[in-house]
Amino acid sequence: MNDDREDLTDAISQLRVTRFTNDLDESDIDPDPFVQFDRWMRDALDTKLRMPNEMTLATADGQGRPAARIVLLKGVDDRGFTFFTNYESRKGQHLAANPHAALVFFWAELERQVNVGGHVERASVEESEAYWRTRPPESRRAAWASRQSEVIQNRNELEERVREIEARWPDNDDIPLPAYWGGFRLIPETIEFWQGRPNRLHDRLIYRRVADVGWLIERLSP
Numbered sequence: 775m776n777d778d779r780e781d782l783t784d785a786i787s788q789l790r791v792t793r794f795t796n797d798l799d800e801s802d803i804d805p806d807p808f809v810q811f812d813r814w815m816r817d818a819l820d821t822k823l824r825m826p827n828e829m830t831l832a833t834a835d836g837q838g839r840p841a842a843r844i845v846l847l848k849g850v851d852d853r854g855f856t857f858f859t860n861y862e863s864r865k866g867q868h869l870a871a872n873p874h875a876a877l878v879f880f881w882a883e884l885e886r887q888v889n890v891g892g893h894v895e896r897a898s899v900e901e902s903e904a905y906w907r908t909r910p911p912e913s914r915r916a917a918w919a920s921r922q923s924e925v926i927q928n929r930n931e932l933e934e935r936v937r938e939i940e941a942r943w944p945d946n947d948d949i950p951l952p953a954y955w956g957g958f959r960l961i962p963e964t965i966e967f968w969q970g971r972p973n974r975l976h977d978r979l980i981y982r983r984v985a986d987v988g989w990l991i992e993r994l995s996p
Contacts, residue, residue: 798969798977800991807965807981807989808852811888814967815850818881830878831857836871847879848905854961855890856897858905862954863922869894875960885970890962897957905957911946915939917955966994 804810818826827847834840841864849856855877860866869875877890906914919935926932943949966980978994 797971798967798979800979800993803967803979805989808850810967811850811965814886814888817884821883823881823883826881831865832876833865833868834872835868841868854892854959856957856959858902858957860917860922860955869958877960887968889966889968890960891964892960892962894958894960897959899956902956903951906951911949914949915943918952
């Protein structure tokens with residue numbers, strides 16, 4: 775290992791954070807994890823965090839090899855957490871082969887995480903179409919131009935595709951929804967709320983979906 779790499783490793787290993795946030799107690803949370811998530815998301819919005827809907831999506835292929843990336847939450851209700859993407863992308867292929875995934879929201883300023891695990895299904899075409907129409911025209915054209923996750927030769931190749939799409943659909947209102955693009959919904963089996971506490975004695979409360987019972991709430995050791 776060279777000296778610069780050793781210095782960097784030392785600097786990383788010495789990083790510490792002193793936490794001062796409030797506790798997370800069983801008596802303070804809602805029995806419905808979606809209501810509790812709404813509360814925390816509202817706190818994140820009220821704090822004016824940058825993109826509080828950013829979440830890490832972890833998937834695995836048919837052989838169990840994992841991959842993770844940041845995607846954007848675009849809807850949440852009692853059914854689950856919805857995001858949109860190219861179905862032919864790596865994550866789309868993973869979910870076709872292995873329809874289980876995990877989400878992580880991390881709001882550093884609030885010293886909070888939410889971890890969600892469950893199975894994934896496609897949103898309806900109607901839902902995908904409704905969201906598609908809310909996207910800026912440039913984003914809709916980009917979805918047509920980008921064969922997401924495929925190898926390309928250079929940036930010029932991508933920009934040429936964009937020009938072709940602009941010529942094909944010059945009218946912003948005419949850009950259709952691609953057949954390979956749409957929504958996924960993660961239907962949770964577990965939802966964990968993590969609240970940072972001093973000395974790494976964090977609060978972790980997990981909701982587990984239990985058949986014929988509903989949501990069971992348990993405390994996890996930090």
